[in-house]
Amino acid sequence: MTDTSFFSAGLKFSCKRCSACCRYEAGFVYLSKNDMEKLTGELKTDSENFIKSYCRWVTDRRGKEVLSLREKGNKDCIFWDKCCKIYDARPLQCRTFPFWESIVSSAQSWEIAASGCPGMNSGKLHTGKAITDCLEKRSAQPIICRRGK
Numbered sequence: 001m002t003d004t005s006f007f008s009a010g011l012k013f014s015c016k017r018c019s020a021c022c023r024y025e026a027g028f029v030y031l032s033k034n035d036m037e038k039l040t041g042e043l044k045t046d047s048e049n050f051i052k053s054y055c056r057w058v059t060d061r062r063g064k065e066v067l068s069l070r071e072k073g074n075k076d077c078i079f080w081d082k083c084c085k086i087y088d089a090r091p092l093q094c095r096t097f098p099f100w101e102s103i104v105s106s107a108q109s110w111e112i113a114a115s116g117c118p119g120m121n122s123g124k125l126h127t128g129k130a131i132t133d134c135l136e137k138r139s140a141q142p143i144i145c146r147r148g149k
C-alpha cells in the first residue's frame, strides 16, 4: 500500500502547458483497456489497427511486455502535433500526471520530477484525497500486458 504521509496535506500543481512532458525526450505512455476503448472510439478504429499505428510493446521493470504509445523519430509523442491531438481522450497516465505512485511516494521523487515540470509546486493545491483518487484510478485500470515472466 502507498505511504500517503508525504502528500497527505496536499501538493501544488497547475500545468503551465510548456509541453515538455509530451515532447523531446524518450518515455513511455502506458495504456489500459479503458484508455484503448476511449482512443479507438475517438479515432474510429479498432484495437488491432490502433496498436499497429500508434503503439509499441515495451518491457517494464518486472520483465512484462506492456503497451505504450509510440514516439516519433524526434521523441515527441505520436499524438503531439503543436498540441495533443487526442486531448479529450488522452490516457489516464497523462490525465493523472504528476500524481503517479512513482512520483508521490517521497519528497525526493517529487522534487526530481518537479525539476522537469514548471507546473509542480505552484498553482492549485490538490488535496491528499484527490491524489489518492488518482492512485486508485491507476490501480483500477491496469496497464495492458502481453506476456509475463
Ligand code: SF4
Pocket (backbone or CB within 6 Å): 014, 015, 016, 017, 018, 019, 020, 021, 022, 097, 116, 117, 118, 119, 120
Ligand atoms: S511538463 Fe508540467 S507544466 Fe509542462 S506541460 Fe507537462 S505537466 Fe504541464
Ligand code: SF4
Pocket (backbone or CB within 6 Å): 021, 022, 029, 077, 078, 079, 080, 083, 084, 085, 086, 087, 090, 091, 094
Ligand atoms: S497522449 Fe497527449 S498528453 Fe499524453 S503524452 Fe501524448 S501528446 Fe502528451
